[in-house]
Amino acid sequence: MIAIETNQLRKSYGAHQVVKGIDLVIEKGEVFGFLGRNGAGKSTFINMLTGIIRPTSGTFSLLGVHGSVEKVKKRVGVMPDYSTFYESLTAFDHLKFLSALSGKPTGKQHCMAVLRSVGLDEHAHVKTSKFSFGMKKKLGIAQAIIHDPELIFLDEPTSGLDAESVLHIHKLIRDLKERGKTIFMTSHNLDEVEKVCTRIAIMKEGKVGKIGTMEELRTFYRSTLTVTVKHSPMSKGDQHTMMEWLQSVGTDVSAADSQVTLTLDHEKKIAEVIRAFNQKKIDVYRVSVDEPSLEEIFLEE
Amino acid sequence: MFVISKREFFSLFKSIKSIIIIAILLATAYYSSKFSNALTNLVDFTADEMNYVHTIGLLSLLLLFGQLFVLGLSHDCINRETHERTMRFLVTRTSRLSILFGKFLGIVLFWTVCVTISFLIISIFARQFDFFSFFQVMSLLIYQISLTILLSTIIPKPGITMFLGILLGIAFPIFGMWITFTSNEWVSWLKYITPFYYLEHDNYLFLIINLLAAFLLFISAAIFTRREF
Structure with missing residues (x-):
């Protein structure tokens, strides 16, 4: 079954084309890595698929639903590239609120389990105004998976994290894959993509180059x-x-x-x-x- | 929608501004009705006047300062989330209309609680609950809330809506009252789009204010559903 399918998806701001007609098919259960330099259009591409911004032209489908993100929002988890939180709420409160908003209100145990999976359980009842950048990143991942979505978008999930936290998140991504989740992640970290992704695409100046497994890319490029x-x-x-x-x-x-x-x-x-x-x-x-x-x-x- | 309205409703009670405004409302309701009660013993009011004498203080307060109060509390209800990017968590989870109407419902609920308590205080002195005035006040507030949401949707920066909120909160009732009673043909038609004209009549014409509010919300929804975060 296809989790994500895009057809000539484009995004322009005035005369500047950020995403230049991307065709992509991602199967269910894949961990798909999207690589590219700063400004390549990776985040814009994710933002279009998740309803944060609208495509200028082109179509896409998520989890077999064509045309509208609205119908699949509850089955999709999103960690945006820039995570800010309600400063008056704790990490636990955030998960309670956002899971309820997704239509799947969760109990204390589940919230704590998700916080534990990202290494934030000890800070569950600390207000996010006191969180470091890395802790906010972890909470960003936690809120993306709190409602047990089938498809998860992670925009730079490990940037700014220490080595131990990175390993923790890699393990979490592998666990999610084992549970049959489809993960679409962007990264600057080539080593990370190589370790956790089943397929990789390299994006450059709004276009996607070769797509394939690590082996296929190696064969193609050398x-x-x-x-x-x-x-x-x-x-x-x-x-x-x-x-x-x-x-x-x-x-x-x-x-x-x-x-x-x-x-x-x-x-x-x-x-x-x-x-x-x-x-x-x-x-x-x-x-x-x-x-x-x-x-x-x-x-x- | 209800998750957002619940959060909006409770968060409105948490600021010092809301506590001050609630205190002003309740104090006005208490002292104006107490004063009116004393006045009824000294002055012979007609039956019609007796219907309004207890609520006139609260109604006047909300006519003059209602817009300022609503804007003061909720000028950033939409644009704060856009500006701080927490809106991204909302738009990726629920529909944009649910977010907008959830916010609207939460603010309306907050004011319904405040106004209901105020009217209950008045009813102790008046020995009756003035439903007609209550619905007039609520219609006025619904209009003011819709206008606030429209401003917060159109203007992306909370700092600007705060500044405009103070200006509009002071100027809007003055301008609204003036165009209601002016004979200047060039501007008098504007009275039909302000709530003051409909409140001036002692009949159910005030229900039109809710239609105006619905129109303002419709514009807000049209803008909000097209906005990028």
Whole structure:
């Protein structure tokens, strides 16, 4: 089942086009990562899907409902990019109020469980005026999931959080995925997206580039692998023969201190390389393969 | 809608401004009806005059300062949430019309409680509950609340609505009274869009004030549903 589908979704402010016709299909149960630099249009895209702003043109559907966000609001959780709260209310009061507003008033136990899941249970009864930026971020996530929505939008959920809190939130996202929730998140943190997302899209200047799993993106952006083989010492004759052979299967071949590095165009050739070492009775101690990181792909995009 | 109206209703009781306004209302109701009671022993009022003598103090207070009171308390009921971006939590959870009408209902409930208590105080002295005046006062307040919501929807900054609220709160009753009684043809038609003209008549014409209020709310809703946060 499709959770999010957009068709040529656009947003303009006067002559300036922020989102330039995005077509996207996200299946239910996915954790979809939306990457992009500042001003790429990620938040504008989320704001259109969640009813905060209106698209200039194009259509979209959420959870199979076309045309109107109103009909699915109670099934959707949103953490906006900029979270401010009612300063006179505590974190607990916020969850009580916002869950009631979503039509699913929750009890004390559920509110506390959600606050615990984001690491805020000890501050449940503290007014949000005393909250730090990081605590507000956590409360932003808590309010997005308090009414147990099927589809969750998280706009930069971990920016500004300490390392421990980031791990906490990553675990929460994985738990939500296991419970069958669909998560659409934006991030600047490439490492985070790589760790928690099942599919990734890179947005640049209002347009979406390649969409796919991490593996698909790697395959698309780089068709070569850099392989390093650490081996037992070999004679000069063997070394000469091996170098000649390696140059025939790969490129950029270099050798130093019982270590050979070369570039291959297909992962199947790694097996051929290891077999060649074995045939020469040379022990292979370690084989490392460098794949393009998301950072490299992002920069390339 | 009811979750928002409940929150709006209770939050109105929490400010020092609302406590002062409630105190002014109750004190006016108490002392004007007490004074009227004493006056009825000294002056021979007609039957018609006797109907109004106890409520005239409260009615005058709300005619002159009602708009100022309502604007003072609720000038930022919509734009505060827009300005501080808490509106994003609301618009992603419920319909925009529910937010607008929820706010309206909460403010109306607050004033209904205040006015009802004031009329109950008056009824102790008058030995009757003047339903006609009560509904006149409520119609006036509903108009003033709708105008306040319209201002708060149109103007995005709470600081500006606070400033305009004071200006409008003072100028509106003066201007409204003037155009009700002026013979100047160029401006006298404006009396039909203010509540004062309808309150001047001792009949059910005041119900038209509610239609004007509905029109103001309709404009607010049309703007609010198109607004981006």
